[in-house]
Amino acid sequence: MTAASEMKPESVTLHPLGTAPASVPELLCIFGTGDLGRSLGLRLLQSGYRVVYGSRRPDSCGPLPQGAQVMSHAAAAQTASLIFICVHREHYEFLETIAQHLEGKVLVDLSNNLKKNIYPEANAAYLQRLVPGAAVVKGLNTLSAWALQNGLLAGKQYLCGNSAEAKQAVAEMSTKLGLTVLDRGSLSAARELEDFPLRLFPEWRLPLRVAFGLMAFFFFYLLIRDVIYAYVEQRKDISYRIMVSLANKVFPIVSLIMLSLCYLPGVIAAFLQLYRGTKYRKQMGLVALGLAFLHAIYTFIIPIRYAVRHKLISRVVDEIDNKPLRLTLIRQRHGEQTHSMCWESWASSLYVLLGLTSLPSVGGTLSWREFSFIQSKLGHLTLGICTAHGYIYGWNKFLRPTTYKWYTPPGYMLCLIVPSVVLVLKVLLLLPCVDRTLTRIRQGWERTQPREEKFMNKSTNL
């Protein structure tokens, strides 16, 4: 490490903001030698930049990436036109004292807060107030020191700031680091950007809420229908069933509904001739996958319990010495089990295929055609198979009055509604005449058509 006094700042061409060049400055400055500062510096060096650190203690800061220089804040600021502020907001005051050295520089504010709304203004707005002569750009704050160090740079980054040139400079640098950046407008968006890292798995929130909501609903619905009904009407206590049987009814029900919800927007959109994907599709599908998996596991556990009971039954039957009856009992049980286990293994392997291919690392190795084939064709096939599973499971119960305890349909009947609607719509869409029209519409045919006709098309299709 070189002390600031011994070091001559390298000469770089500094460009006033108004006439920013198309190329990024070669030498970049980082304030703060902490976790983020070090990881970012390493990454910048690897991408072909030169890096100068600005530190309170240029002589005694910890180990820095090889090739980087370190000096005082003021000296470092003079070497570069772009400065990353890798210091916590709580310590920003020192920047005010060196504000004259930061005149005309681009300051990148990467800071985050631990909680929302702990400060009256966004960190970046505060920085801009401390250093009015600089162009503050907020962004890259969803990077993590860990990911930078390990070369993982997936995910979009957002930028905002009042100076278009400054944002341009940061965007070009980010692209060179292999990041995808999106412009979110002026610095007034900084607060929103600072809140991003505080949101945990935002895309998972809706799918998980839907899953939990559906699970809670079906759990209580089945609890009333199965356990409470048996208790009230037949004076039987079957609460021991809650843990396994009830759960094993709730999982496939919710799983199937979630899977069909993945495809519902698609078919509806097709009918509305507004074909676009939905953001939550992948997450919905993966939650459905998880639940289907639990269902399959439970289904393989339940026969073990049945097998135990089975032995008891055979012993009792043995005592009565009624061999034909015993054989029928065994055959019935066995048939049901193999049937159901066969369904489960089919459906779950399809689910796994769907889930795996929707992971970015696997999906990336497939061509677009392969991906859409698996996600769309196999997705609908899985949906079809699971829906058929539901119908076959319950076909002989539909007309039996005892099925409708307290006038409520059983859970599996309710859960077949959405998938059936999706499948019927899908089949309608596959009809040659509809398919042809849809293809033509998607190829831009609609533009020459009056609006009313478009809607008429839709209603005749339905």
Ligand SMILES: NC(=O)C1=CN([C@@H]2O[C@H](COP(=O)(O)OP(=O)(O)OC[C@H]3O[C@@H](n4cnc5c(N)ncnc54)[C@H](OP(=O)(O)O)[C@@H]3O)[C@@H](O)[C@H]2O)C=CC1
């Ligand atoms: N770590 C991460 O993964 C990420 C961090 N961030 C943000 O980056 C910023 C820095 O985080 P991180 O690197 O983890 O923090 P660290 O605590 O690891 O580093 C902060 C650095 O700031 C400098 N510093 C500390 N106190 C003062 C002070 N009073 N005056 C001037 N400089 C000071 C120090 O450098 P020196 O001793 O050289 O002066 C210190 O190393 C934070 O705002 C954080 O929210 C954003 C995204 C990810």
Ligand SMILES: [Cu+2]
């Ligand atoms: Cu099943």
